[in-house]
Amino acid sequence: MTSFWTGTRVRLRGIEPEDWTGFMRFAVDEERLGDAVQPPRSAEGYRAWAKEQAAAETDGDCFRLAIEALDTGEIVGAVSTNHADPQAGRFEYGVTVGAGDRRKGYAVEAVVMLLRFMFAERRYHKCEARVLDYNQGSLALHHRLGFVEEGRLRDHVFLAGRHHDLVLLGILADEFDRLHPPA
Template identity: 70%
Template sequence: MPAGRAFGPALGRTRPALRQTRTRASHHADPHAGWFEYGITVGAGHRGKGDAAEAVVMLLRFMIAERRCHTCQTRIFAENETSLAFHRRLGFVEEGRLRDHVFFAGRYHDLVVTGMLADEFAEQHPVSGYRSCVPDTLSV
């Protein structure tokens, strides 16, 4: 089972309160190179409570500690100040900009690529004391 599909059920079982968090985990990944990308959306009535931060930290721990990923990237619409602020707060840095990359609503939109390396993540969220979030019964 791909890592992203394994993570969703693991998240729901490990932390029931996060079931309202619509998480799309690692929808692009290159296991050989060790990178993955994800997207996350929290239901409108559940924002501002720390759920997305908790879910993303859990996802990064899973992909780094269970899947040996080395770097994580996100692609964010340049107009999406909330998501840019959210990712900055988590420690992501801007790595580049894909200009006029997506067309909708009658015009092109830039995507900002942000990223975080495993070492940078570990500085903020040490793996010591980490408990696997993959239930023994889950086939991965």
Template identity: 55%
Template sequence: MTSAWVGELVRLRGVEPEDWEAFHRFDGNTGDMRRMDRIHPPRSAAAQQEWARTTALKKPEDDVLFLAVESLADGALAGMVTTGETDHRAGRFSYGIAIGTGHKGRGYATEAVRLLLAFMFGERRFHKCEASVWGFNDPSIALHRKLGFTEEGRLRDHEFFAGRHHDVVLFGLTAPEFAARHPHPREI
């Protein structure tokens, strides 16, 4: 038996309450936080435990997903992948990926995004995925190009953090573009 959520390197799964410690470590790394979003105030262990418990019990609504990225090599929580801004009328959604520093450079992000996109395009019938990347995040820009995303624009000096303004690079990928690079499996 195979699973649409398992690749050769990672498994996408729901967040479990015991994941709180790994997410707490990710939140303690300024570089990890900044690459994913921005720096947030520190969260207590109790608050992180409550977040993980609540997230683990929350049912996905409107195709908004929050999934843990687990390494198949050692079962460790390597990061997370999320969807958001779903627009069923237009057939588009956005997504985000974050892989912790200790797990970078192993192909986890590439495989996690492929698994997520295969589901959103092949099962949920979305037509386009959109992504925003900080202009200084060269590894993420390279990841999106490798996956077949097209740079659709740049918002200059759009976000402020670390004492200055930063560009945001906008990427898009359609279902046909994804399918041309990553054909859907023929399993039924």
């Protein structure tokens, strides 16, 4: 039997101390995709962060996992759950894939595994995502996964000298199940 966390292209796993180089690469790749440009962090800062993540206990239903490509064994991205509210039955999530590994199906497979866990195993009802309006790749990914635009916070984020809309997206457990039935 294959692990729940292993798909055809990727495996989701805990972050290891040696993953620091991947996360440093993702930070450079996503410098203009996030909601704020941060000052550069040192290599030692990434090493310490990855070591801390590797030793961290899971915070309930909020966690971060590395996305490892099965064909190379290399870390290609990460997924995380945030703001999990079991009483309301909703959570937010985030995904990042390195620039050289985008459009290979890694993000879709990783997100489907993550959502299947949160919906089928943890009994959540809704997943929410927030995407900047100019991030067309992320918006297309979310629509492909079945997320629906639920709102837009106009001129919500200031970045690169101007304001941008923040697009609010959501998918319900039953919508996810119809679009992504278990194998």
